[in-house]
Amino acid sequence: MDFSSLFNSSTSQLLQEFYYAPLIIKIAIFFICFSILAILITYTSILVKRYQGYHLEKKLERINPLIDELILKHIIFNDALNKELEDGEQPQLIPLTDFQKSPFKSDFGKQALIDRIINFRKSFKGIMAFYLRQLYIDLELDKKSFNKMKSVKWDKKVVALVELTAMDMSIADVNILPLTNSKNSELRSEARHAYIKLSKNEPFKFFDVVTEPLLMWDQIQLFKIITTTEEISIPNFARWVTYSPNKSIISFCLKLIVHYNQVEGIPAVIKLLDTKDHELRANAINCLGKLKYDEVEPKLLEIYANQPLNCQIEILKAIGRIRSGKSIDFLKYEFLHSSDFDLRKNAARSIIKGGAHAQETIKLLLETATKENLLILKHCMNPLIKF
Amino acid sequence: MPKILYIEDELLMQNIVNKILLREGYTVDVANNGKEAMEKLITNNYDYNLVITDIMMPYSNGFEILSKIRNHITANKIPIIVISSVGNEDAILEAFKLGADDFLKKPIMAGELLIRVKRLLAR
Numbered sequence: 465m466d467f468s469s470l471f472n473s474s475t476s477q478l479l480q481e482f483y484y485a486p487l488i489i490k491i492a493i494f495f496i497c498f499s500i501l502a503i504l505i506t507y508t509s510i511l512v513k514r515y516q517g518y519h520l521e522k523k524l525e526r527i528n529p530l531i532d533e534l535i536l537k538h539i540i541f542n543d544a545l546n547k548e549l550e551d552g553e554q555p556q557l558i559p560l561t562d563f564q565k566s567p568f569k570s571d572f573g574k575q576a577l578i579d580r581i582i583n584f585r586k587s588f589k590g591i592m593a594f595y596l597r598q599l600y601i602d603l604e605l606d607k608k609s610f611n612k613m614k615s616v617k618w619d620k621k622v623v624a625l626v627e628l629t630a631m632d633m634s635i636a637d638v639n640i641l642p643l644t645n646s647k648n649s650e651l652r653s654e655a656r657h658a659y660i661k662l663s664k665n666e667p668f669k670f671f672d673v674v675t676e677p678l679l680m681w682d683q684i685q686l687f688k689i690i691t692t693t694e695e696i697s698i699p700n701f702a703r704w705v706t707y708s709p710n711k712s713i714i715s716f717c718l719k720l721i722v723h724y725n726q727v728e729g730i731p732a733v734i735k736l737l738d739t740k741d742h743e744l745r746a747n748a749i750n751c752l753g754k755l756k757y758d759e760v761e762p763k764l765l766e767i768y769a770n771q772p773l774n775c776q777i778e779i780l781k782a783i784g785r786i787r788s789g790k791s792i793d794f795l796k797y798e799f800l801h802s803s804d805f806d807l808r809k810n811a812a813r814s815i816i817k818g819g820a821h822a823q824e825t826i827k828l829l830l831e832t833a834t835k836e837n838l839l840i841l842k843h844c845m846n847p848l849i850k851f
Numbered sequence: 852m853p854k855i856l857y858i859e860d861e862l863l864m865q866n867i868v869n870k871i872l873l874r875e876g877y878t879v880d881v882a883n884n885g886k887e888a889m890e891k892l893i894t895n896n897y898d899y900n901l902v903i904t905d906i907m908m909p910y911s912n913g914f915e916i917l918s919k920i921r922n923h924i925t926a927n928k929i930p931i932i933v934i935s936s937v938g939n940e941d942a943i944l945e946a947f948k949l950g951a952d953d954f955l956k957k958p959i960m961a962g963e964l965l966i967r968v969k970r971l972l973a974r
Contacts, residue, residue, distance in 0.1 A: 532863075536870060540961060587864050590960040 524576060527567055531580040534562050535596070540588075545595050558599050571608075578605050582630040600631050613639060618651045625651075629658040637669070644670040653682065657689050660696065667696055671704050671713050678712040686716070691723065702729030705736065714744060718751040730757055737767065745771070746778045753782025761786055765794055777810050784814025789821025796825055799837070808837075813844040853900040853972050854878045858888040858916060859934075860908045864957070868903070868934075871961050872968070885911030889919065897926030900972055906935040906942060914949055921950035930971035934959060 482493060539545060544556050567573045578600070585596045600606060612624035613635070621643065628635055635658065643655035660667040678686070690696065701717040701724070708714050714736070721729045733755075736748035752760050764779045771779065780798065783791045792815065799811035815822050815829070826841075833841060843849060855877050859865040865881055872879045880899070882888035885908050892899070902920060906913035913933055921927050931953075933946045938956035946954050953967050 532866065536867070540867065540871070541874060546962065583863050584867070585958070587867055587958050588960065589958040590963075592961060593958065 523572065527573065527576045528580060530567065531577055535580065535584055535599075538562065539595050539599065540584075540592060545591065548591050549594075555594070555598060558595060558602060560599075560602055563599070563603055568603075574603075574605060574608055577603065578608065578627055581605070582627060585630060597631050606631070606633055609633070618646070618648045622651055622654045625654045625658045629661050632662065634662050637663075641670055641673055645673055645675060647676075649682075652676075653685055656682075656686060660686075660689050661693055664695075665697065666699070667693075668699055668701075668704075671708065671710075671717075674710055674713055677710065678716050683712070683716050683719070687719070687723075690720065698724055700729055701726060702732035705729065705732045711741065711744060715747050718747045722751050722754040725755065727755060727757070730755060730760075734760060734763070737763065742772045742775055746774045749775060749778040749782050753778070753785040756786050758786045758788045758790075761788055761790060765791060768794075773804065773806070777806055780807065780810040780814050784810070784817040787817060787819060787821070789818055792818055792822050792825050795822075796829070799829070799840075809840055809844065812837075812840045816841070816844045852876055852878050854880065854898065855901045855903060855968070856880045856882065856888065856891060856899045858882045858885065858902070858904040858908065858913065860884050860905065864905075868959075868964070871964065875965060875968075877968075884909045885913070885916050888916055892920070892926070897923060897929065899929055901968060902929055902931045903968075904931065904933055906933060906937050906946070914945060917946065917949040917951055930974065932964075932967060932971065934964075 482490065485493070538559050542558075545558070549555060563577065568577055581596050581600050585593050588596065606628070609624050609627040609631075610633075612620045613628075615621060615624075625635075625640075625643075640655055640659055640662075643651055644659055646652040646655065656670060659670050663669065690698075701720045704713050704717040705721070708717070718733065718736075720726075721733065730752070733748050733751050736744055737760075739745055739748075749764065752764075761783060764782060768776060768779050780795070783795060795811045795815045795818070799808050799815060802808050802811065815825055818825070829841060830838070855872055857865070857868060857872065857879055859868065859881070860883055865883070869879050869881055880891055880895070882891050887910075888902075888904070889911070897920075902916070904913040904916050913935065917931055917933070920929055920931060927950075931951050932955060933951045933953070934955045934957060935942060935946075936957040943954050952971055955964060955967065
C-alpha cells in the first residue's frame with residue numbers, strides 16, 4: 465500500500481468517525497479546529513508584521529544617515545543659504561538633484577524624507593527652518609501629504625495633518641473644518657491643533673462649527689495648544705460666550721477669558737448670571753471672581769439666596785478672590801449659620817482671604833468659635849492646605 | 852582648541868549640534884544623558900572649556916548637572932549653556948538660578964548657537 469492510498473484511507477476513516485460521532489463531540493472538534501486555525505493565523509500575522517517592522521527599521525537605518533548627510537551638506541552647512549533674507553530678497557535655490565536620486569524616488573524614500581525634514585525643522589528656527597520648508601515644497605512632498613488628507617482612513621489623515629502642521633502648510637477651511645468636528649477623537653483633536661496652528665487670522669473659527677461637546681480632556685489639550693502656540697492671534701472669547709449654542713464651548717471660553725485676563729469680556733460674562741443653566745452660571749461666577757471684578761459683588765450677594773449649592777459655593781469663592789472687604793459680614797453670617805459644611809468652609813476661606821479687611825472678624829471668630837468652627841478656621845488659615 | 856561637553860539625549864539634535872561645533876573646529880565630547888555626562892566630567896577631571904546641556908534627560912537632568920558643576924570646588928567656573936524645548940519662565944529662571952550662563956530654547960538657530968558659544972569661550 466503506497467502513501468497516498470494510506471492517507472486517503474485514514475482520512476476517510478477519520479471523516480467517517482466524525483460523521484458518526486455524537487453532536488457534542490462534533491461541536492467540540494469544530495471549535496478545536498477553529499481555534500487552532502485562528503491561533504495559526506494570528507501568529508503568522510504577528511510574525512509578518514514584526515518582520516515588516518524589522519525590515520522597515522533596517523531600511524530606515526540605511527536611508528536616514530543619507531538624508532541627514534544631504535540636509536547637512538545642502539542646507540545646514542550651505543554658506544549660500546546661511547544668511548537671513550533682507551526685505552524683498554529672493555531666497556536662494558536649494559540644490560535638489562541629490563534629493564531626487566534613486567533611494568528617494570520611491571514612496572518609502574519620499575516618506576523618509578518627509579519625516580526627516582520634519583525632525584530637522586523641529587531643531588531649527590529662522591532661515592534654516594525656512595529653507596527646510598522650501599525643500600519640502602520644492603521636492604513636492606507637500607503633494608504627498610495633501611494626498612493623505614484625501615484618504616478615507618482616519619489615521620492617514622492624522623499623519624497628513626501632523627506633517628502639514630509641522631511644515632506650516634495652510635490647509636483650506638473646507639478640508640479641515642469638518643475634521644474639527646469628527647466623531648473620531650484622535651482626528652478631531654489633531655484637526656483642531658492644526659487649525660489653531662495654521663490659521664493665522666481666525667484660529668478659533670472652528671468654535672463656530674463645533675457641535676459635539678468639548679470633553680474635559682479636549683479642553684486640556686486645546687488649552688495647552690492655545691497657550692503654547694507662538695504668534696497666535698487671540699480673539700475676544702466673549703464672542704462665543706454670547707453666541708455659542710454649545711455649552712462646553714462657553715465654559716471653555718470662560719476659562720480662556722480668565723487666562724488672558726480679558727476684562728473687555730466681563731459684560732458678556734455678567735449676562736450669563738441670568739442663564740437657566742446652573743453649571744454655566746457657576747462657571748460665570750468663577751470667571752468673574754478670578755477676574756477680581758468687584759463691581760459684580762452686590763449682584764452676587766443679591767442672587768445668592770436663590771442659587772443651587774454649586775453656584776453658592778462659587779459666589780463665596782468669588783467674594784474671597786475679589787477681596788473688597790465689603791462682604792465680611794455676609795461671609796461671617798454664612799460661616800456661622802449655614803447648614804452646609806462646604807458653604808461654611810468656603811465662607812471661612814473667603815474671610816481669611818479678606819486680609820486686612822477681615823482681621824477684626826477673624827480675631828473675634830477665633831475667640832468665640834465652637835470647636836468645629838475653630839477647626840474649619842484653622843484648616844483655612846493653614847497656607848499649606850489648598851482645598 | 853576649546854573642548855566642549857555636549858549633553859543631549861535626542862540623537863538627531865545631538866548629531867546636528869555636534870557637527871556644527873566640529874565644523875567650527877571645536878573638540879566635542881558627547882554624552883547621551885546626565886549619568887554619562889557626569890562620568891565624562893569625572894574621567895576628564897572637569898577639563899572642559901564649555902558645557903552645553905539639555906534639561907529633560909534620563910537618569911539625571913540638566914538642572915542636576917548644572918548644580919553639580921556649580922558646586923564643584925575647581926570646576927565651578929565652566930561656562931554652561933542650557934538648550935531646551937522646555938522654554939517656560941520657570942525653567943529659564945531655574946536654569947539661571949542654578950548658574951547657567953545662557954539659555955537657548957529649541958528650536959535653535961545654528962548661527963545664534965555659535966555666536967553664544969564663541970562669546971562664552973572668549974570670556
